[in-house]
Every structure is written in C-alpha cells, then in structure tokens.
Amino acid sequence: MRFDIVTVFPGMLEAVLREGVLGRAIERDVLQVGLHDLRAYSADSYRTVDDVPYGGGPGMVLKPEPFFRAVAAIRQRHGEPDAVVLLSPKGRVFRHEEAARLSRLRHVTLLCGRYEGVDERVREQVATDELSIGDYVLSGGELPAAVVVDAVARLVPGVVGDAQSVVEDSFVRGILDHPHYTRPAEVETHGVPHVLLSGHHAEIRHWRKREAVKRTLERRPDLLEHAALDDEERAILRELMDEVEGQ
Structure with a gap:
C-alpha cells in the first residue's frame, strides 16, 4: 500500500x-x-x-x-x-x-x-x-x-x-479491550487477578471476555449497539445489565 x-x-x-x-x-x-x-x-x-x-x-x-x-x-x-x-x-x-x-x-x-x-x-x-x-x-x-x-x-x-494481535485489538469487534498484566505478579501490594496465574485457559478466556464487555458497558455503552458479540459475550452482557438493574 x-x-x-x-x-x-x-x-x-x-x-x-x-x-x-x-x-x-x-x-x-x-x-x-x-x-x-x-x-x-x-x-x-x-x-x-x-x-x-x-x-x-x-x-x-x-x-x-x-x-x-x-x-x-x-x-x-x-x-x-x-x-x-x-x-x-x-x-x-x-x-x-x-x-x-x-x-x-x-x-x-x-x-x-x-x-x-x-x-x-x-x-x-x-x-x-x-x-x-x-x-x-x-x-x-x-x-x-x-x-x-x-x-x-x-x-x-x-x-x-x-x-492475531490486530484481530484482537479494541474496536475491531466493536468493544474495548480487556485489562493487560505482565510480571511481576505483585507490585507494591497490587496483584494480578488470580485467574491469569491459574493456567486454566478456558477460565482466562472467559475472564477476558467478561472484563472487555464490562469495560465497554461502563465506559463506552454506545459501542454495544453495533458490537459483533458472540453468544458468550451476549450472555455476559445480559448478566452485567441484570447486576446493574439489581443495585
């Protein structure tokens, strides 16, 4: 190009x-x-x-x-x-x-x-x-x-x-990215979420999806109307919205 x-x-x-x-x-x-x-x-x-x-x-x-x-x-x-x-x-x-x-x-x-x-x-x-x-x-x-x-x-x-990093970038699918962490696992008493240290790939994947949807709902809810969410992410969104309504 x-x-x-x-x-x-x-x-x-x-x-x-x-x-x-x-x-x-x-x-x-x-x-x-x-x-x-x-x-x-x-x-x-x-x-x-x-x-x-x-x-x-x-x-x-x-x-x-x-x-x-x-x-x-x-x-x-x-x-x-x-x-x-x-x-x-x-x-x-x-x-x-x-x-x-x-x-x-x-x-x-x-x-x-x-x-x-x-x-x-x-x-x-x-x-x-x-x-x-x-x-x-x-x-x-x-x-x-x-x-x-x-x-x-x-x-x-x-x-x-x-x-793959381009595919997973924020906005490619219409939602914000999940939080990122690197070593050390703890700095000045601030630790990394335990799930990321567990080695359980399915749980890590679900946590990342949930955090991405949650962050988008909190910071850029306007993006969710046209976001390309999969079934798991749509279920997470419903769960998060139910939590908000229940507060």
Whole structure:
C-alpha cells in the first residue's frame, strides 16, 4: 500500500515514519510513504502557500493552486490515488470502519490543512474524502495524518508481525479491550487477578471476555449497539445489565 502526504511541515512526520511498526513496514517495502512539501508547489520564489481570507477575518488560508499541483504531480509519478483525503475538523469522524475501508485501497493521498484552513476549492475539486480525528482543534493536519496512516497500515496484511494481535485489538469487534498484566505478579501490594496465574485457559478466556464487555458497558455503552458479540459475550452482557438493574 502507498500513502502520499502533502504538508507544509514534512519534518513533523519523518520521525513518526522512522519508528516502530511503520518504520519496519517501510523498511520491508510492505508500506510506501511519500512526503511532499506543499511549498515546493508554490508559484513564486517566496514559496508562498497561504493568503488572507476573502471577506476578512483572522489568520491565513492555504491557497488552492499548490494543492492542485501537488496532487497532479503525485498522479503523474504514482498513478491516480484511490482516495484523496483532506484532514480537517469539518470532516466526518475517523473510526475503525473508515480505517478498514482505506486499508483495502492501493493508494491513498492525505492533504494536511494549516492555519485558518484550506481554500474550499481543494475540498470541492481534489478531495474525495474529508476526515477529522475528533471534536477538537489542532494546529494542523500533520498529527491527524500520522494517526490515519498508523491506524490504516496496521490493517494491511504483513505490516504487523502478529496478525492475531490486530484481530484482537479494541474496536475491531466493536468493544474495548480487556485489562493487560505482565510480571511481576505483585507490585507494591497490587496483584494480578488470580485467574491469569491459574493456567486454566478456558477460565482466562472467559475472564477476558467478561472484563472487555464490562469495560465497554461502563465506559463506552454506545459501542454495544453495533458490537459483533458472540453468544458468550451476549450472555455476559445480559448478566452485567441484570447486576446493574439489581443495585
């Protein structure tokens, strides 16, 4: 899979792409990521990419032409992207389902906004999607782009070494993950749940399912409406809800 990221600050993303799962996937050529400095597509010697907003108001707006040129150059070098995503607080919220959809594509281009925003003609003429990573404002689209690349790349076969860990991640089935523990078994009088030390695999599996459903019910009950629960998990959910009603 290939990502191309258009940004005013490519250096913000270079470190992220060198480390961890993403860095290893790029080294093995399972994942390709191109960083494109928006200023390289400016039309003047000052490398100008922003201007004052029509109608007045604070701040600066990113100009449309540098984005048009950047995407045209990407098309010429790497072919037509399957999706051109504008990272913006105005977009629909990025969720696991969106990550799964993008992971099935061959080539995704990400456009990073900055300052007061991006000229609307970029969204109208170039972007196929507009995504936000949450209901808050960041200084630019670079951090959201890193989030999208990481979340999508994890779902691409071969990127994560242990494929089972991806299957068992939170949100893949629509519920939160169970608690995790490692050695030592006790630290400052705080111990590990006994069942995890028992060696009884069926009991451990049931405990993990119960804790995952319980945590989701307590913290994100909205997820349960569409969660892909199995029969055992549905029975656990009914039991937990009966306990709540009985209190």
